Amino acid sequence: DTEVTQTPKHLVMGMTNKKSLKCEQHMGHRAMYWYKQKAKKPPELMFVYSYEKLSINESVPSRFSPECPNSSLLNLHLHALQPEDSALYLCASSLSRTAGANVLTFGAGSRLTVL
């Protein structure tokens, strides 16, 4: 298995809803990432988990709450989002935390629309 699987592919939610994005990989990678990508812009790093521990939070608002229950699974819990949070959310993984030394494998993304 050489894939990062993200669900759902599309999500529409209201500003008062609570929803979650899910990411799964079975490549034995120990670092997992959440990126946010707005239209026609490059991806922006949000969070990095290394060995199931949060190692980087790029000053992301608390309405985004990451969780790494085990080495294969990464969640992003969403609550009280704003319309400007609408974007493509990308999950990625790599062998270890030093992503600069390892190839990043990205999922297909979850397209989020906040009404």
Add this chain to the structure above:
Amino acid sequence: KQEVTQIPAALSVPEGENLVLNCSFTDSAIYNLQWFRQDPGKGLTSLLLIQSSQREQTSGRLNASLDKSSGRSTLYIAASQPGDSATYLCAVPTQGGSEKLVFGKGTKLTVNP
């Protein structure tokens, strides 16, 4: 602060043409450089990773070069095909071997049949 620039922003070529995409970065003390491909509305696919000690990496019709001293990398695509149409992004670590990557804005490539 590391900044990555990609030129041109968009490129349209006829099928079969060889082409070069450019990437430049401001801080030459990079650990490595990666080239990615992104199809519309999809995730990124890693194409090539060049370590700082390397000058070139090849994969099929793709060849990436790295010149650290001048802060430049090029992605050469030989005999382009319509299936190569996508946005190509380059990325470098913000510092050292950091897991934080800085991406360029990408070059949108269209290969016309």
